[in-house]
Amino acid sequence: MRKVIKGNGAVAHGVRLARAQVISAYPITPQTSIIEELASMVAEGELDARFIKVESEHSAMAGCIAASSAGARAFTATSAQGLALMHELIHWAAGARLPIVLANVNRAMAPGWSIWTDQNDSLSQRDTGWMQVYCESSQEVVDSVIQAFKVSERVLLPTIVVLDAFFLSHTYEDVEIPEQELVDGFLPPLELPQKLDLEHPAALGNLVFPDRYMEFRRKMELAQQHALGVWEEVGREWGELTGRPYGLLEEYRTDGAELVLVCAATAASTARVVVDRMRDAGIPVGLVRLRVFRPFPADAFRAVLGGRRKVLVLDRNCSFGHHGIFHQEIKSALFELPAAEQPEIRGVIAGLGGRDITPEDIEDMLTRAWEGRLEEATTWWDVLPAEDPVRAASVRS
């Protein structure tokens, strides 16, 4: 059924259709309406799940870990400071190989206090062993939540489904909500190979001596690598069922493109309009939308970017001291190409703290990249001049 819903509602519908059994969550702007809607679905009997109200995000993830350890399909949602507070247990959930799904509404980290979007909250969880998928539309949100449960349960690693604050979370748009029967056929009930069982008592998360710890970690790495193919397979299967296929990344008008823009999330949607406009003007630009960030599809990026003249990576995030994070990772992947196939790479950091990234911004970035007018490896887009490199900026009113 096609309905006008907001991004947060798309998350809730995905969780309902996936028949999550335990939701353990704590509210935070801009995530709040996800769990309000889920609480309402549980109260109204539309979703047969236990909704656990907790006193912090740390406890929210603890609840998911307990539920998942007992074999239940578990879900939580958060943003920014909430995700950071979960961090200890984010590591735990992945190390315990629990297929939890978390929706993170991208929100900038404080201070300065902000409720608006950027990617530093989710990307700070990069090295925890969780998978991450970045969504461009509310349609992709509902589709990706359902796919995330399937992939997570196949590879026994948790997934963060990421959506932009406000540009998706609070924007109403028309979304095709899949039928329950279709999702039931796609996502069977969860059967974990190991779970807490009263008949066969066991302890989980024991002390592991140096002679075995690396083997556990290696298996997490192998599961991540294996997950690349699973995301592709699951995205293809979803496409056969719904007409909406998904891949690790998405190419838009890359045929013959000599300059390729790489970006993720809603900025990629706006970028499509710009690519169309510039192509019409005869400039050979294309777009690659980063979708699955962990596992990182390095082979896919090499295949699509190798041999291009120029690549521009737009990051709505920053690894302070070393470029935007997507920029780093793509550059690292392309380093394995033969020298003759390596494109010139530039990075732009834009839109932090919810600053709008307009079509005019993107066209300007691409024009400057095309004309060789981005001198620095990374350019901070549309910022006031910094007078003093050390002193923190003061807030002037």
Add this chain to the structure above:
Amino acid sequence: MIEVRIHGRGGQGAVIASQILAEAAFREGKHVQAFPSFGSERRGAPVAAFVRIDDEPVRVRTEIYHPDGLVVLDESLISQKLVDVTQGLKDGGWILINSSHGPERFADLGEYRIATVDASHIAVKHHLGSITAPIVNTAIAGAVASFTHLFGLENLADAIRAHVPIKPDENVAAAMEAAEAVRELAPAAGGR
């Protein structure tokens, strides 16, 4: 693509108005987007909400800087110069203002299609909100329908029933009455 900006004050229902307009256009078979100005709202403070309507899926995901039309829920935003309502409005764009006055009063806004409707009076008449704080979003939506023809009244009525949790009949009746009560500035008088 049609882009609409709605100006109001916190509590007047600008965000719900944006959802109703989007839902009504969706029921006409269009693709839509509706969103509030991204921030924290305070009761009585100026707020804005936005709507995009297109035959194709809407890809641009930014705020609206150059709307085709404006809906102003509270004329004091104009008279008290609290908001530069026409900022970025496209040449030849339209403005619909909730006012007890005729559109001539707003001719100074510029060479736009300008109309007024007394949505507050209509809302109060249908017991929507109070005299001091009428809920005007459904009445104004009715006026948008007849002024812009972006959607029909039947689809608007369905949209109101889908989005307004209380007094559905009163809200639909207010929309229908407001649709008949729009006063448009004669084109010749629009310029200066």
